[in-house]
Each structure stands twice: as C-alpha cells, then as structure tokens.
Amino acid sequence: xxxxxxxxxxxxxxxxxxxxxxxxxxxxxxxxxxxxxxxxxxxxxxxxxxxxxxxxxxxxxxxxxxxxxxxxxxxxxxxxxxxxxxxxxxxxxxxxxxxxxxxxxxxxxxxxxxxxxxxxxxxxxxxxxxxxxxxxxxxxxxxxxxxxxxxxxxxxxxxxxxxxxxxxxxxxxx
Numbered sequence: 130x131x132x133x134x135x136x137x138x139x140x141x142x143x144x145x146x147x148x149x150x151x152x153x154x155x156x157x158x159x160x161x162x163x164x165x166x167x168x169x170x171x172x173x174x175x176x177x178x179x180x181x182x183x184x185x186x187x188x189x190x191x192x193x194x195x196x197x198x199x200x201x202x203x204x205x206x207x208x209x210x211x212x213x214x215x216x217x218x219x220x221x222x223x224x225x226x227x228x229x230x231x232x233x234x235x236x237x238x239x240x241x242x243x244x245x246x247x248x249x250x251x252x253x254x255x256x257x258x259x260x261x262x263x264x265x266x267x268x269x270x271x272x273x274x275x276x277x278x279x280x281x282x283x284x285x286x287x288x289x290x291x292x293x294x295x296x297x298x299x300x301x302x303x
Contacts (some may be wrong), residue, residue, distance in 0.1 A: 132194035132202055132235055134242040140181060144193070147201030149173055151227055158228040161261035165193040165287055172231045180206055180223070190250075192243055194226075194235065202227045203239045207246055207256075219247055240273045244246075248302055261285050262294030275300045 139142055149170035156164040156173070164173060183189035188211065194203030206222040221253055226235045247253050259273070260266040262285070267277055275298040284295035 131195045132144055132196060132230075132238055134192060134194050134239075136192050136242075137184075137190055138177075138193050140184070140191075144201065145147050145177070145181075146170075148193075148204060148225070150179055151201050151204060152223070154228055155225045155272040159264075160225060160228075161264055161266060162223050164283055183208065189222075190246065192239070192246055194239055194242070196227075196230065199263055200227075202230050202268050203235055205239060205243050207243060207250070209250075217252055218257055219250065221247075227288050236269065237273055240270075241258065244274075244300065244302070254303055255299055257300075258298050260296050260298060261287075267296045267298065270298045273300075 142152070151170055151172045152162060152164075153163050153170045155169045157166040159166065163176065164229045180189060182192070183206075184191055189206050189208040192207060193201055196202040203226040205224045208220040208222055210216050210218065224236075224239065224243075226239060244256065247256050256275075258270065260270060262280070271277065277296060278299045279297035281295040283292035285293040287293055
C-alpha cells in the first residue's frame with residue numbers, strides 16, 4: 130500500500146515523537162542521516178528542534194509520508210538557501226524511509242513527492258542533496274534522476290579510521 134504524503138503538517142506531539150522514532154530507527158539500522166548507531170531519540174531531539182525552528186522561520190518545509198496505519202514512515206526537509214545568490218535551488222535534507230518499509234519503493238515515492246513539492250515553490254529550479262559515500266546512495270539517487278555534481282573525499286568521519294566521501298547530487302527541475 131502506498132504512503133500518503135503531507136507537506137507542512139501541523140507539528141503535534143505525535144508527529145514530533147514519530148519523527149524522533151523514525152530518525153533513531155533509521156540511524157540505528159545504519160542509515161546515513163547525520164548520526165551513527167547507537168543513537169536514541171533524546172540524542173536526536175536537539176537536531177529536530179533546529180529543524181522545527183527553521184520551519185517556523187519559513188526557511189524549511191517538512192514532507193512526511195504516513196503508512197496505512199497512520200505512522201510516520203518517511204520524511205525529508207526541503208530547505209531554502211539563505212544566500213541571496215543561491216535562492217533558485219533548495220537543499221533536500223534528512224531523507225528517510227523507515228527500515229520496515231525498505232524495498233517497497235517508498236524511497237522513490239518520497240523523492241517524487243519532494244520533487245512535486247519543490248516544483249510548487251516559487252523560483253525553485255533545482256534540488257540539491259548530499260549523501261554519504263560507501264553505501265551506494267549515489268546509485269539510488271542517480272536512478273531517481275539526480276546527477277552527481279561533486280565529491281569531497283573523506284569529508285565525513287563516521288568513526289576514527291572510517292572516513293567517507295561527501296557526494297553532492299543535483300536534480301534540475303527545468
């Protein structure tokens with residue numbers, strides 16, 4: 130059954146807790162979303178609060194995918210650039226699908242929903258994202274239409290002696 134996507138949902142305690150649980154579950158399953166396992170929802174909370182502040186300031190928008198039971202199953206943040214020369218493209222951050230839904234095509238659905246949302250934003254011509262090397266994520270994003278436009282070798286230190294490339298991907302909307 131496909132996910133139901135909502136852009137800019139009301140931030141409720143249930144949504145907050147669902148996002149924290151999703152982020153922790155994805156991180157603990159090895160997902161490249163800013164943390165390394167083991168991590169708890171409480172450790173993630175400050176980062177989510179920063180995202181909520183960006184939403185309140187209208188610098189970021191939240192896209193949430195809900196499963197058939199109404200649980201938060203996928204998410205991404207569409208974040209505007211604050212630099213005046215770069216306002217024609219957005220960042221896509223914290224792209225996540227719950228591990229229990231891996232292999233169902235929900236990642237592609239999430240990226241398609243993010244593209245639709247970006248196309249509805251005034252003046253946006255492209256989506257840019259960064260992903261961690263060593264996991265094959267660039268192949269997944271490439272299959273979804275994104276092109277690798279840059280790579281910084283060893284820029285992400287997952288652990289001592291485990292440095293990964295920071296891969297920059299771009300999806301032109303024109």
